[in-house]
Amino acid sequence: MRSFTGRDILSLNEFERQEFFRVFEIADRLEPIARNRQNTDLLRAKTMVTAFYQPSTRTRLSHEAAMHRLGGRVTGFADPKTTRAGDFYQESLKDTVRMLEAYGDVIVMRHFQAGAPQEAAGWSSVPVINAGDGWGEHPTQVLTDLYTVLRERGRIDGLRWLAVGDMRMRTMHSLGHALSQFDCPVTFVAPPADALFPGSPDMRMPEEYKARFARSGLDFREAEHVEQAIVEADVILVEPVIQPDYTLAHHEASEEARPSTPANYKITRELLAAKAKSDAIVLHSLPRMDELPQDIDTTRWSRLWQEAFNGVVVRMALLALVLGAVE
Numbered sequence: 001m002r003s004f005t006g007r008d009i010l011s012l013n014e015f016e017r018q019e020f021f022r023v024f025e026i027a028d029r030l031e032p033i034a035r036n037r038q039n040t041d042l043l044r045a046k047t048m049v050t051a052f053y054q055p056s057t058r059t060r061l062s063h064e065a066a067m068h069r070l071g072g073r074v075t076g077f078a079d080p081k082t083t084r085a086g087d088f089y090q091e092s093l094k095d096t097v098r099m100l101e102a103y104g105d106v107i108v109m110r111h112f113q114a115g116a117p118q119e120a121a122g123w124s125s126v127p128v129i130n131a132g133d134g135w136g137e138h139p140t141q142v143l144t145d146l147y148t149v150l151r152e153r154g155r156i157d158g159l160r161w162l163a164v165g166d167m168r169m170r171t172m173h174s175l176g177h178a179l180s181q182f183d184c185p186v187t188f189v190a191p192p193a194d195a196l197f198p199g200s201p202d203m204r205m206p207e208e209y210k211a212r213f214a215r216s217g218l219d220f221r222e223a224e225h226v227e228q229a230i231v232e233a234d235v236i237l238v239e240p241v242i243q244p245d246y247t248l249a250h251h252e253a254s255e256e257a258r259p260s261t262p263a264n265y266k267i268t269r270e271l272l273a274a275k276a277k278s279d280a281i282v283l284h285s286l287p288r289m290d291e292l293p294q295d296i297d298t299t300r301w302s303r304l305w306q307e308a309f310n311g312v313v314v315r316m317a318l319l320a321l322v323l324g325a326v327e
């Protein structure tokens with residue numbers, strides 16, 4: 001297994017099976033710190049720089065919380081409009097990153113362009129963690145999801161997944177890469193073109209990703225309706241189909257009426273009660289629209305808040321690993 005020290009976390013395509021377990025082993029070791037609401041001094045000498053070119057609630061703040069729990073320092077920006085990269089100058093990624101690497105020991109970047117964190121990693125002498133790039137990948141979110149499955153179900157292998165939502169989304173791409181390293185068949189359910197309203201885009205898994213998943217041996221199929229896959233599912237991962245274009249820098253809040261999610265792509269309390277296994281679990285990276293109504297939160301299936309808490313724990317593990325504190 002390759003060392004994590006100094007390594008960029010850009011894609012789960014490059015992750016091997018043992019490397020997932022290494023991250024989860026360190027997460028288990030660090031979990032009591034977060035559970036007991038303590039801060040330690042493992043990363044006392046280190047600084048994390050956040051570079052968020054796109055809005056974020058959970059991903060940025062959980063990285064910051066993780067750094068605080070490990071006693072490290074945090075600096076950075078949550079909105080490029082407050083920097084020269086977002087004003088008249090539109091400062092280049094190269095020039096920005098050559099600054100940021102001087103200000104800290106690890107850079108956590110979210111960007112509206114797929115591939116931007118990869119480019120940043122090319123310019124940076126310190127590790128870069130991809131916190132979501134356009135319609136690219138979202139490795140730390142999916143590590144969190146798999147860790148949540150491990151904690152809640154006691155294993156990862158042998159569980160069947162249902163993933164529903166817009167398959168252009170970065171979480172879905174990281175998910176396919178990750179599950180190819182495990183014995184985890186997955187069914188993808190997503191709207192074809194025109195399914196939401198006339199002219200709505202094709203949200204099914206892009207051919208390019210299907211080809212990559214096939215090459216890496218992922219056991220996947222596609223279905224049209226969640227009802228075709230929910231009965232067998234052990235893990236139900238939900239994402240929105242009503243959502244903005246991730247390749248744009250800004251999305252204004254809109255008062256316009258939004259279409260509602262068709263039943264094909266919706267996980268409701270009634271559907272879970274009628275069809276789901278009693279020990280299945282439901283995950284959602286959030287934010288949600290109406291694809292996962294609020295009343296599922298109080299059902300036995302929901303693990304949304306465990307997933308949110310685990311987001312801090314997994315990022316503690318990643319930061320400790322790439323900064324060489326636990327080798």
Ligand code: NCD
Pocket residue numbers: 058059132138141170171239240285286287
């Ligand atoms: C995801 C993201 O931004 O890629 N959310 C997240 O990181 N918590 C998915 C989403 O926005 O739905």
